[in-house]
Amino acid sequence: MTKEGPVKPKSGTAIIVGAGPAGITAAYELAHRTDLKPVILESSDQAGGISKTVRFQGNRLDLGGHRFFTKSDRVLDWWLNLLPLERSAETPYGPDPETTDDVMLIRRRLSRIYFLRSFFDYPVAFTPETFRKLGAAKAARIALSYLKSLAFPIRDVKNIEDLLINRFGYELYDTFFKSYTEKVWGVPCKQISADWGLQRIKDMSIAKAVLHFLSRPFRSGESLRQENVSTSMIDQFMYPKFGPGQLWEKAADAVVAKGGEILFNHTVTRIHAAGGRVTGVEAVDTSSGKTVRLSGEAVFSTMPVKELIAGLDCAVPSEVRDVADGLQYRDFMEVGVLAKKLRPLPSSIPAGSGPNPMNLIPDTWIYIQEREVRLGRLQIFNNWSRYMLRDPGHTLWLGLEYFCNEGDELWRQSDPDILKFAINELASISVIDPADVIEGVVLRVPKSYPAYVGAYDRFSIIRTFTDTIPNLYLIGRNGMHRYNNMDHSMLTAMTAVDNLANGVESKDAIWDVNTEQAYLEGK
Numbered sequence: 001m002t003k004e005g006p007v008k009p010k011s012g013t014a015i016i017v018g019a020g021p022a023g024i025t026a027a028y029e030l031a032h033r034t035d036l037k038p039v040i041l042e043s044s045d046q047a048g049g050i051s052k053t054v055r056f057q058g059n060r061l062d063l064g065g066h067r068f069f070t071k072s073d074r075v076l077d078w079w080l081n082l083l084p085l086e087r088s089a090e091t092p093y094g095p096d097p098e099t100t101d102d103v104m105l106i107r108r109r110l111s112r113i114y115f116l117r118s119f120f121d122y123p124v125a126f127t128p129e130t131f132r133k134l135g136a137a138k139a140a141r142i143a144l145s146y147l148k149s150l151a152f153p154i155r156d157v158k159n160i161e162d163l164l165i166n167r168f169g170y171e172l173y174d175t176f177f178k179s180y181t182e183k184v185w186g187v188p189c190k191q192i193s194a195d196w197g198l199q200r201i202k203d204m205s206i207a208k209a210v211l212h213f214l215s216r217p218f219r220s221g222e223s224l225r226q227e228n229v230s231t232s233m234i235d236q237f238m239y240p241k242f243g244p245g246q247l248w249e250k251a252a253d254a255v256v257a258k259g260g261e262i263l264f265n266h267t268v269t270r271i272h273a274a275g276g277r278v279t280g281v282e283a284v285d286t287s288s289g290k291t292v293r294l295s296g297e298a299v300f301s302t303m304p305v306k307e308l309i310a311g312l313d314c315a316v317p318s319e320v321r322d323v324a325d326g327l328q329y330r331d332f333m334e335v336g337v338l339a340k341k342l343r344p345l346p347s348s349i350p351a352g353s354g355p356n357p358m359n360l361i362p363d364t365w366i367y368i369q370e371r372e373v374r375l376g377r378l379q380i381f382n383n384w385s386r387y388m389l390r391d392p393g394h395t396l397w398l399g400l401e402y403f404c405n406e407g408d409e410l411w412r413q414s415d416p417d418i419l420k421f422a423i424n425e426l427a428s429i430s431v432i433d434p435a436d437v438i439e440g441v442v443l444r445v446p447k448s449y450p451a452y453v454g455a456y457d458r459f460s461i462i463r464t465f466t467d468t469i470p471n472l473y474l475i476g477r478n479g480m481h482r483y484n485n486m487d488h489s490m491l492t493a494m495t496a497v498d499n500l501a502n503g504v505e506s507k508d509a510i511w512d513v514n515t516e517q518a519y520l521e522g523k
Contacts, residue, residue: 009036009297009471009500015281016040017268018302020049021486022476024251025078026300026493031258034501038260039294040252041283043267046245047252049302050332050448050477051486053245056441058390059397060243061336063445065365065379068104068238068247070487074494080104082250083240097241097387102250104238105385110349110362113176114378115369117430119347122367124176138175145169160452161189163197180369183376184403185330185451193452196483241387244486266292268303271472273314278472298500300493302476304329304447305462320465326455327481331411332448335400335422340436342396358396373425374410377401395438400426406446415442450481467507473500475510488514 014030016023019042027038046052054061070076083104087094095103113120118133131139146169154162160181164173181189240246252262263283270282280295301308309316309324341358349362366378379399386392400422404410410418419440426432450456459481466474473496474480476489484492491513499509 009034011035012297013037013039013295014298014300014500015294015296016300016302017281017308018042018049018476018479019044019047019248019252019262019264020302020476020489021051021248022479022489022493023049023300023302024248024255025490026473026475026497027255027260027262028251029494029497030500031255031260033497036297036500038255039296040255040260040262041266041268041281041292041294042262042264043286045264046249047262048245048248050445051244051248053243053249053388054336054441054443056336057338057439059336059338060245060381060388061334061397061399061441061443062243062245062379062381062384062388063334063443064332064401064448065377065384065399066239066244066486067107067109067364068240068244068486072487072491075487075490078490079238079247082254083247085238101241103241105241106236107239107364107384108236108362109364110383111365111367112363113367113369114429114431115176117346117370119345119349119366120176124172134175138171142169142171142175145171157194159190159194160192160197163194164189176369179371180367180376183374184449185453186403186405187453191453193456195456196452239384241385243385243388263292269311270313271299271301271308271311273312273469276469278469298471298473300473300475300479300496302479302489304450304478305474305481308466308474308479309462317465320462323455323458323461327459328451328454328456329447329478330449330451331404331406332445333402333404333411333418334443334445335402335419336441336443337398337400337419337423337426337432338438338440339396339398339432340394340438342432343430345431358394360396368429370429373429374402375400375422375425375429376403378426378431398426398432403449406444411444418442447478450478450483452483456481463511470505471500473507473510480511482514484514 014036016027016038019040023040024047027040030036030038050063051066052063054063068079083102085091085094085104086097086106088106097103097105111122113122116133120130120133124130149166149169153166157163157166164177168177178189185192256262265287266283266285268281268283271278272280272282278299280293281299283292285292306324306327309321342360344359345361347361360382361380362383363380364383368375368378379401381388381397381399382392389395389397402410419442423434423437427434466472475492475496477484480492492510495510495513
């Protein structure tokens with residue numbers, strides 16, 4: 001493409017591909033800070049992307065469990081401007097969720113590992129209880145292995161296995177990290193780039209986990225602005241009363257109220273370009289089959305990079321197309337299960353005082369480390385927000401997370417067969433009795449996770465090319481082929497709008513989001 005200089009548009013249309021967190025944030029920022037009209041094209045019928053809230057028979061389901069936690073004051077203030085924080089010691093004049101719907105709840109974080117039919121703290125805490133559950137011999141091997149990793153670290157770290165062994169020692173890696181990581185990505189850890197680990201666990205280590213555990217009794221009245229805490233170690237987070245989609249639906253309404261437009265059921269198939277710039281897009285209205293063409297002064301893309309490059313109608317270097325064709329994704333399936341109760345589980349932490357006929361435990365999500373099942377994580381939505389349930393006093397609403405590939409044997413099964421399979425897996429690891437299941441639903445989410453395998457190690461070739469198109473902004477998780485958390489996706493959108501509003505051509509600030517030390521993450 002023949003490159004032109006940066007242009008700061010004063011009016012016209014900005015096209016946003018995708019109504020997930022990054023797309024909605026970009027549209028909201030454009031509507032409130034520029035004279036451009038934001039127009040979002042969303043392939044589904046709902047705002048929120050993978051952060052949407054799905055409704056089923058009077059219950060609400062969160063695709064993956066989205067904790068609202070950030071180290072960015074800008075993101076935090078953005079959230080609370082839409083949904084104020086519930087009444088608490090920190091916000092004594094906040095709304096009461098019993099009488100107000102537009103509210104952020106404050107939730108205590110508890111995520112544990114279910115392994116050997118027992119619960120282990122996450123991050124793993126080296127307590128007498130942990131050693132008792134593992135056994136003296138296993139605990140000794142973990143300790144010796146960790147000391148070995150400190151004394152003789154792997155110098156040439158090539159993959160996630162090398163990184164985790166250096167950080168935790170081989171025995172702990174093999175016990176608590178290896179099988180779960182391979183469940184998520186579907187490939188051996190040796191094939192996964194170390195970049196994913198550097199992004200997801202960054203400053204996590206055994207020493208910091210121990211220090212955090214020992215300091216718990218001395219921490220009180222913590223602010224939600226936990227600036228110096230890794231995400232794996234946060235003790236509380238925020239959550240919309242009706243799930244994450246509530247916030248994105250409210251933000252989408254605000255975009256429309258400011259003159260923006262959202263076209264649902266519109267799948268972008270072509271991105272037009274001329275003179276070194278993108279000029280518009282072509283989309284199919286899947287509800288009518290009609291083709292829609294839109295012109296714009298800028299395009300913000302959250303669509304998978306593989307599809308973006310394939311859809312560009314300009315001269316794209318063959319090397320760029322080859323890398324894009326080689327990008328891989330991991331797909332996701334969530335099975336919602338409504339049940340009368342859990343089986344009694346060996347939890348040392350009570351869910352609350354008083355009778356507990358449903359055998360409720362206090363976890364928000366549980367990492368399933370049992371190797372004989374495909375189940376990856378288990379959500380207990382009662383503990384995220386009881387307002388997401390039709391009858392929270394008498395039912396449990398569970399979310400079973402499966403990581404798979406679109407078109408594989410699990411993905412192709414019918415919904416009733418998948419539901420039966422999921423219920424049987426829960427029963428096989430002593431979590432529920434199938435007789436206590438009331439009903440369920442199966443949800444498939446393609447391209448949920450951009451994979452750090454395949455052609456990922458050559459992704460810089462794509463970035464170098466797209467960065468030369470001054471009015472094309474790649475933002476969000478799939479838009480950048482980067483495993484961003486929700487707040488990072490938002491920050492990429494905010495930074496992109498900053499660039500456009502200020503006439504900044506360089507895209508470096510967008511790509512730098514979630515690489516700075518200030519954004520320590522470890523979900």
